[in-house]
Amino acid sequence: MSAALPVCLGPDVALSRLYRDHFDELRHYLARKLDCPEAGRDAAQDVFLRLLVRPPAAPIHNPRGFLFRTARNFAIDLLRAGNARPLLVPIEDYEDTLLDPASDPARIAEARQRLHALASVIETLPPKCRGVFFLHRFEGLTQDEIAGRVGISAKMVEKHLARAMLHLRRQWTH
Known part of the structure; x- marks a missing residue:
């Protein structure tokens, strides 16, 4: 056309x-x-x-x-x-399971296994991408804060986060 x-x-x-x-x-x-x-x-x-x-x-x-x-x-x-399919079960869900003394031992073992698998997938990210993802997801920094801390543009932070999310979506198996 x-x-x-x-x-x-x-x-x-x-x-x-x-x-x-x-x-x-x-x-x-x-x-x-x-x-x-x-x-x-x-x-x-x-x-x-x-x-x-x-x-x-x-x-x-x-x-x-x-x-x-x-x-x-x-x-x-x-x-x-975050309106697309959720990337991962929130890590807080696993933490709650691990920290709750009333949790079933099987659930605790499963939570530990999933956290270990997630850590393994995160480790496969390129170093800069992994660092940006860590600062955003685990430190709770905004994209602008990450850009200032790492010394890259906010657009580059956005690209690293998108790359990390795509990688995790493709690699993460439930």
């Missing part, structure tokens, strides 16, 4: 055609980005809803590129907000 989309997409032929031509490809793209097929399908629908509700202000000359850029930004928003 080489023709520019009209200024107002609305529920017209252009958006319908974009949906028909690219929905499956977009769904697969978002499923990979979010590491979850169900989230990919839901996110793809939300991207089209976003275009319907908030159409672009100017004609779009590369509709597919615009669609995928919108999808990429939407996936980043989901991951930042």
Whole structure:
């Protein structure tokens, strides 16, 4: 589709055609980005809803590129907000199990095993990426605080965190 989309997409032929031509490809793209097929399908629908509700202000000359850029930004928003599939069971859940004297010994053993497995996966991250992840997740520092402490840009901190999250999503097995 080489023709520019009209200024107002609305529920017209252009958006319908974009949906028909690219929905499956977009769904697969978002499923990979979010590491979850169900989230990919839901996110793809939300991207089209976003275009319907908030159409672009100017004609779009590369509709597919615009669609995928919108999808990429939407996936980043989901991951930042934590609304995609949760990365890991919160570590606090394991700590509660380990510290509760009434915990079942089998649950304690399982919690220890999972924490050890998580530590092993974190250790496989590149050193800078691992350090940024540790400061954010375990020290509770903001991205700006990490940037100042480590001496890198906030954008680079964001990239390290995204890389760490993606790596952990791919490596972590429940």
